Amino acid sequence: MNDTFHRDIVVIGGGIIGSSIAYYCSKSGLDITVLEKKELASGTSSKCDGNILAVDKDPGFDSQMALKSQQLVHELNNELEIPFEYRNPGSVLVCENDTEMEAAQKWVQQQQDAGLDFRMLDREDLRNESAYFADDLLGGLECRTDSIVNPYMLTYSMIHRAKQFGAKIHTNTEVKNLYKNQVNQFVIETNDGIFTANKVVNACGVWAPFIGEMLDIDISIKPRKGQIIVASRQQPVGLRNVMEFGYLISKFGGERQVDPLTDKYGVALVFEPTESQNFLIGSSRQFNGYDTKVDHEVMKYIAKRAVRFYPKIADMTVIRTYAGLRPWTADHLPIISHVEKVPGFYIAAGHEGDGISLAAITGKVIEEMINEKDTSIPIELLRYDRFHVNAKP
Amino acid sequence: MKEDEMIICRCEEVSYEELETAAAKYKCSARELKLRTRAGMGYCGGRSCRTMVDKIAAASANDQNRTCVSLKYQPPIRPISFENLGRGR
Ligand code: FES
Numbered sequence: 001m002n003d004t005f006h007r008d009i010v011v012i013g014g015g016i017i018g019s020s021i022a023y024y025c026s027k028s029g030l031d032i033t034v035l036e037k038k039e040l041a042s043g044t045s046s047k048c049d050g051n052i053l054a055v056d057k058d059p060g061f062d063s064q065m066a067l068k069s070q071q072l073v074h075e076l077n078n079e080l081e082i083p084f085e086y087r088n089p090g091s092v093l094v095c096e097n098d099t100e101m102e103a104a105q106k107w108v109q110q111q112q113d114a115g116l117d118f119r120m121l122d123r124e125d126l127r128n129e130s131a132y133f134a135d136d137l138l139g140g141l142e143c144r145t146d147s148i149v150n151p152y153m154l155t156y157s158m159i160h161r162a163k164q165f166g167a168k169i170h171t172n173t174e175v176k177n178l179y180k181n182q183v184n185q186f187v188i189e190t191n192d193g194i195f196t197a198n199k200v201v202n203a204c205g206v207w208a209p210f211i212g213e214m215l216d217i218d219i220s221i222k223p224r225k226g227q228i229i230v231a232s233r234q235q236p237v238g239l240r241n242v243m244e245f246g247y248l249i250s251k252f253g254g255e256r257q258v259d260p261l262t263d264k265y266g267v268a269l270v271f272e273p274t275e276s277q278n279f280l281i282g283s284s285r286q287f288n289g290y291d292t293k294v295d296h297e298v299m300k301y302i303a304k305r306a307v308r309f310y311p312k313i314a315d316m317t318v319i320r321t322y323a324g325l326r327p328w329t330a331d332h333l334p335i336i337s338h339v340e341k342v343p344g345f346y347i348a349a350g351h352e353g354d355g356i357s358l359a360a361i362t363g364k365v366i367e368e369m370i371n372e373k374d375t376s377i378p379i380e381l382l383r384y385d386r387f388h389v390n391a392k393p
Numbered sequence: 394m395k396e397d398e399m400i401i402c403r404c405e406e407v408s409y410e411e412l413e414t415a416a417a418k419y420k421c422s423a424r425e426l427k428l429r430t431r432a433g434m435g436y437c438g439g440r441s442c443r444t445m446v447d448k449i450a451a452a453s454a455n456d457q458n459r460t461c462v463s464l465k466y467q468p469p470i471r472p473i474s475f476e477n478l479g480r481g482r
Contacts, residue, residue, distance in 0.1 A: 039422055046428065152428050231475070232436050276405070276431060281475075294468050296481075303479035314476035319436055320467045 003193030007033040007168070009370065010188055010195055012175050012211055013203035014038075015045040016155045016355055017348050020363025021201055023158040026165035028367050033197070034159070034167065035190060037174035041155040044205050044355060047292070047324025049228065049272045049280050050151045051241045052357045055091045055118075055143035056248055059110035062333065065361055065377050067116060070145050072360035073154075082157040084149050085275040091146035091241035092121065092129060093248070094137050094269075094309065097257065100245040104141045107248070117144040130238035132310040140245065148241060148272060151356045158363075178214040186344065199344040201366060206290070206327040208335075208349035215342050219335065220387040221350045223325040225288045227298050229281040229306070230320040237271070237279055237313060244269040244309060250285060251353070252332065267301045269309050278319070281306045283353075285326075292323045326352045330387055334358060336365050337384040346370070347384050401449075402442040404435020412446065416453040423450035436472065 009025065011018045014036025026032045036042075052070050057063035077086040095101045104120065111118040121129070122139045159169060170192065177189040178200065188195040202211045202219075212219035246256050247268035256263055266285030273279050284298050299321055307314050329335065329350040339345040346369065348362050361377065368375045397410035407430050415421075415430050423446055426432070432446045433439035439446070469478070 039425060041428075042424070156425075156429065229478075232472070276434075296468070300479055300481045303475045307475050307479055314479075315474050317436070317472040317474055318469060318478050319438055319472050320434075321469065322467050 004196065005193060006185075006196045007031060008197065009033070009199045009201065010035060010186070010197040011201045011203055012188075013205065013207075013349075014040045014155075014159070014169065014171060015043055015203065015205055016041060016151055016359040017205065017351065017362055018201075018203035019155045019158040019162070020359040021203055021348060021366045022162040022167045022169070022363075023165075024363040024367035025370060026162045026167040028371055030367070030370060032162065032167040033195065034169045035173045035175055035188070035195070036169070036171045039171050040159055040169070041152040043207075044324045044326065045155050046152045047228070047322050048151055048226070048326075048353070048356060049270060049282060050085070050149045050274075050356055051091065051270075051272055052147045052149060053091060053143070053241070053354075054111075054116055055093055055141075055146055056243065056251060057354070058252075058332070059107065059114045059116075061378070061381060063111055063114055063116055066354070066357050067145060068377055069358050069361035070147055072364060073147060073149065076154075076158070076360060080157040080161050082153065082160050084153040084157045086147065086149050087275070088147040089240040090142055090144040091243070092140055092142050093243050093245050094126065094133070094140040095245045096137060098138070099257070101138050104139075104245055108141050111143070118142070119144070129240070130242070130310070132237050132312045134309055134311050137309070146241060149356065150275065154356070154359070175211060178211060180342070199346065199370065201346040201348060203348045205349050205351070205355065206325040208327065208347060212347070215345060217339055217342060217345070217384070218388065219347060219349070219384060221327045221329055221335070222287060223290055224328040224352060225284070225286045225291065225323055226282065226326050226353065227284045227294060227302060227321065227323045229299065229302060229318050230322075231279050231281055231313070232317045232319050233277060233279055234316065237273065237310060237316075239273055241273075242269070242271040242309075244305075247283070262301050262305060265298045265301055267298070267305050269305050271306070271310070287328075290325065292325060294321050294323050327355070328352045333382060334362065335384045336362055336379060336382040338369055339384060401445045402432035402435060402439075404437050404441075405431040405433075407432040409449075412449045413453075416449050420453055421450065423447045426450045438467070438472070
């Protein structure tokens with residue numbers, strides 16, 4: 001074999017998580033190499049919305065982690081050279097019945113107690129928010145720190161800076177095999193040569209379990225399919241990200257008062273204004289293996305749901321639809337963890353729909369772990385083996 | 394009008410020059426060129442500009458990108474209103 005390269009740290013996966021790791025690690029002076037099987041941001045990171053949200057995070061640890069990430073993205077906006085359409089308008093959750101209003105009240109209270117900038121909104125506030133909202137919506141809540149980015153541009157931008165810090169990026173380089181040799185180095189066989197490395201970070205999102213398997217490490221992540229509509233607007237529909245309160249229920253698996261198919265497909269309204277003349281409408285959640293074909297039936301329910309909240313967009317035009325796979329974990333928290341059984345092997349994956357929101361903090365924490373610093377957030381809850389506690393002898 | 398100023402993607406108003414500059418700078422695939430410049434992401438879904446964007450990317454791609462990934466259409470075939478999509482038309 002003539003094509004063998006030795007590197008200090010290899011990051012597998014060139015999505016937004018791998019790119020953030022590459023950025024923060026190379027910035028700290030580490031020698032970073034990214035291996036991406038296809039192209040940068042070609043999987044989940046370009047088939048998603050660009051919301052950096054605390055509004056939909058479990059109050060406490062989860063929402064504080066999101067807040068930290070928001071602060072980092074705010075800094076990135078000044079640090080990175082290529083703009084990534086950063087906007088910081090806050091976000092809104094709308095309620096369609098009294099039960100949701102009561103739950104929203106509680107949510108706001110808990111988030112405020114956790115130190116976040118949340119507030120209730122009434123009917124009047126909603127009317128000011130968008131002229132397109134349905135008249136019967138009762139109110140909702142807002143989180144004022146929430147922001148929006150263009151996810152693939154943020155990925156490109158972090159990689160661009162990482163390269164300036166010396167990171168090496170190999171696209172179209174798929175990892176075929178991964179093991180440790182006698183001198184305790186990782187050997188990474190790819191379609192484009194063999195790499196050896198002292199440390200490996202698995203940032204493969206929904207594909208992370210396959211890399212884990214190569215080292216006999218079970219990674220409890222499942223692909224959850226989500227579909228999105230890109231629409232063209234004649235008039236601005238709204239300036240901030242909007243979701244229905246039912247999105248939280250759909251995310252955390254509670255009971256909703258919707259028709260059976262909307263419930264089955266996990267359809268809940270997400271509205272995101274983009275910087276171009278478009279807006280995005282989501283969302284759906286389905287376990288359907290690794291299939292990314294757009295399901296027209298599900299799209300129908302997403303469109304219906306959008307019109308329920310914005311009746312006056314009925315004649316606006318859908319120009320594109322797509323489906324992405326969200327790396328789901330059972331407790332809706334990502335895995336950001338060192339694997340002691342295989343020293344030098346790290347996992348940063350399993351962010352489900354929060355990969356864009358939590359990319360910055362994930363990259364930062366991996367950098368801190370590798371450099372053996374105190375981490376910006378506590379990481380015990382993010383361990384890779386937390387799902388197997390009961391299975392252990 | 395100079396050739397450089399020629400608009401390749403009318404929906405998103407992306408000029409030949411912009412595409413050339415981005416293609417030369419990033420030596421990327423057609424897909425990445427599209428995402429970086431927005432060419433092909435407009436109302437018509439790239440039906441008018443796609444072949445040109447593909448060609449510009451192919452012309453400047455370096456060895457690293459020898460696997461040429463061309464743009465693909467995302468459904469719907471033609472723009473459709475929310476109302477009609479919701480009714481399953
Ligand atoms: S001309 Fe480029 S998208 Fe329509």
